[in-house]
Amino acid sequence: METENKSIDEKIQGTSLMKPSKIPNGKKLYLESYGCQMNFSDSEIVASILIDKGFSTTQNYEEADLIFMNTCAIRDNAENRVRQRLQDYKKIKKSKPELLIGVLGCMAERLKSQLLEEEKLVDIVVGPDAYRDLPNLIATAETGQKAINVILSKEETYADISPLRLDKNGVSAFISIMRGCDNMCSFCVVPFTRGRERSRDPKSILNECKDAFNAGYREVTLLGQNVDSYLWSGGGLKKEILTDEQKQNSTNFAQLMEMVALVSPDLRVRFSTSHPKDMTDEVLHVMAKYENICNNIHLPVQSGNSNVLEKMNRGYTREWYLDRIKSIRTIMPDCGISTDVITGFCGETDEEHKDTISLMNEVQYDFAFMFSYSERPKTLAERKYKDDVAEDIKKKRLSEVVDLQRKHSELHTKKWLGKTTKVLIEGVSKKSDEMLMGRNSQNAVVVFPKENLKPGMYVNVYVESSTPSTLIGKVV
Ligand code: SAH
Numbered sequence: 001m002e003t004e005n006k007s008i009d010e011k012i013q014g015t016s017l018m019k020p021s022k023i024p025n026g027k028k029l030y031l032e033s034y035g036c037q038m039n040f041s042d043s044e045i046v047a048s049i050l051i052d053k054g055f056s057t058t059q060n061y062e063e064a065d066l067i068f069m070n071t072c073a074i075r076d077n078a079e080n081r082v083r084q085r086l087q088d089y090k091k092i093k094k095s096k097p098e099l100l101i102g103v104l105g106c107m108a109e110r111l112k113s114q115l116l117e118e119e120k121l122v123d124i125v126v127g128p129d130a131y132r133d134l135p136n137l138i139a140t141a142e143t144g145q146k147a148i149n150v151i152l153s154k155e156e157t158y159a160d161i162s163p164l165r166l167d168k169n170g171v172s173a174f175i176s177i178m179r180g181c182d183n184m185c186s187f188c189v190v191p192f193t194r195g196r197e198r199s200r201d202p203k204s205i206l207n208e209c210k211d212a213f214n215a216g217y218r219e220v221t222l223l224g225q226n227v228d229s230y231l232w233s234g235g236g237l238k239k240e241i242l243t244d245e246q247k248q249n250s251t252n253f254a255q256l257m258e259m260v261a262l263v264s265p266d267l268r269v270r271f272s273t274s275h276p277k278d279m280t281d282e283v284l285h286v287m288a289k290y291e292n293i294c295n296n297i298h299l300p301v302q303s304g305n306s307n308v309l310e311k312m313n314r315g316y317t318r319e320w321y322l323d324r325i326k327s328i329r330t331i332m333p334d335c336g337i338s339t340d341v342i343t344g345f346c347g348e349t350d351e352e353h354k355d356t357i358s359l360m361n362e363v364q365y366d367f368a369f370m371f372s373y374s375e376r377p378k379t380l381a382e383r384k385y386k387d388d389v390a391e392d393i394k395k396k397r398l399s400e401v402v403d404l405q406r407k408h409s410e411l412h413t414k415k416w417l418g419k420t421t422k423v424l425i426e427g428v429s430k431k432s433d434e435m436l437m438g439r440n441s442q443n444a445v446v447v448f449p450k451e452n453l454k455p456g457m458y459v460n461v462y463v464e465s466s467t468p469s470t471l472i473g474k475v476v
């Protein structure tokens with residue numbers, strides 16, 4: 001179901017070089033990213049910082065002087081994949097001792113010096129707020145010492161660093177508007193790996209959007225763990241200490257999105273992730289007002305049962321969530337809605353699981369990322385609740401929601417049959433070089449014959465057939 005949809009988890013990407021080194025130092029970096037779009041966006045910051053210091057990037061790890069893995073810690077299996085990869089790189093290092101291996105991102109932050117000391121797998125460990133320190137850390141590692149910086153910051157947003165775009169299509173850019181998360185959902189490791197929430201100066205966000213547009217990009221996705229809580233108050237003041245008057249004079253997410261939408265009517269705007277407890281009607285009205293803001297909301301529900309939601313510390317009930325869905329449907333009747341679901345959270349009963357099924361039936365999502373619960377060290381849930389749903393039950397519940405979602409996705413794609421939909425072309429289809437792929441406003445993947453069309457163009461596609469994940473048609 002995830003074909004040609006960006007998987008939130010565990011994807012590998014090499015780098016493509018688009019920006020020349022300043023004064024080349026002859027050293028080549030191979031950078032691999034796992035995890036969410038935030039991590040991919042961070043890798044673009046990392047590449048930019050190192051290119052400025054004279055490094056170049058390579059797509060071939062065998063010729064690299066540095067291998068960096070930007071890692072994810074969200075579930076156990078995400079970490080296992082990285083460990084496996086590290087074993088492979090360790091073998092290469094045996095025959096090439098000068099090779100430096102670095103672990104960046106969330107797993108680095110979670111395990112800190114453990115990867116250096118106990119496991120002796122790596123030379124450099126860097127947390128998500130310490131990338132400016134990379135040139136120093138590399139220099140330290142080159143002298144044979146272990147290098148680590150996992151200090152989290154309350155201010156760092158890398159606002160002044162213009163990222164080196166590493167995407168493959170040159171059409172859609174991911175732009176971080178905030179970092180960290182203050183929510184403390186009990187299952188989640190992100191607050192520990194990414195630190196406190198902080199918003200980025202809207203001016204620097206707008207400049208980045210304009211630069212991307214001028215470089216040919218036609219879509220920006222504004223990224224944050226909880227975009228609805230974006231708030232910029234000038235001077236970098238923290239939200240908690242603002243007076244009501246200062247809050248009134250600050251920029252909230254709805255206002256930021258409007259500013260971005262005004263960059264150009266030809267620049268599509270998307271965002272991720274919305275949080276049901278904070279998503280306002282103001283945001284929905286701005287979405288409805290601008291044609292170039294895509295009609296698509298990713299609104300993770302996690303569970304359809306209020307008791308489970310409370311244990312998850314999500315800050316909303318089933319009823320509240322359904323009310324938010326009602327608002328979306330009222331203000332934007334044709335809005336695509338997707339979600340995240342976790343099955344088998346601590347103590348989840350069969351009845352509680354059925355509430356997730358019934359909620360899914362009620363909402364009928366266009367798309368969903370679905371996971372079985374994976375206990376993470378240090379989280380509230382790990383400290384407070386027993387991870388007591390048997391693995392086979394977690395998996396059985398997961399396959400139930402996956403099957404149900406497939407049916408709903410199929411209903412949604414079928415709905416487009418015989419209709420024409422506007423698509424932004426992203427590139428060649430995975431399945432055939434003769435076909436192009438793009439997305440419509442609702443984020444459905446659309447595939448159609450290539451003709452003389454190019455990525456970055458908008459086309460209207462008449463939909464002739466569909467699968468649960470894809471619309472197939474021809475340009476009209
Ligand atoms: N900030 C986003 C989610 C980021 S993590 C939000 O609040 O919605 C992406 C998804 O991973 C989450 O929505 C959740 O469904 C899943 N996830 C997070 N921690 C998990 C865990 N311990 N086990 C299984 N899935 C988890």
Ligand code: SF4
Pocket residue numbers: 181182183184185188189190191225226275
């Ligand atoms: Fe994790 Fe919750 Fe923050 Fe999302 S909102 S990153 S699930 S703590």
Ligand code: F3S
Pocket residue numbers: 034035036037038039071072073074105106189190193194
């Ligand atoms: Fe993973 Fe960190 Fe993102 S844990 S999902 S890479 S914020």
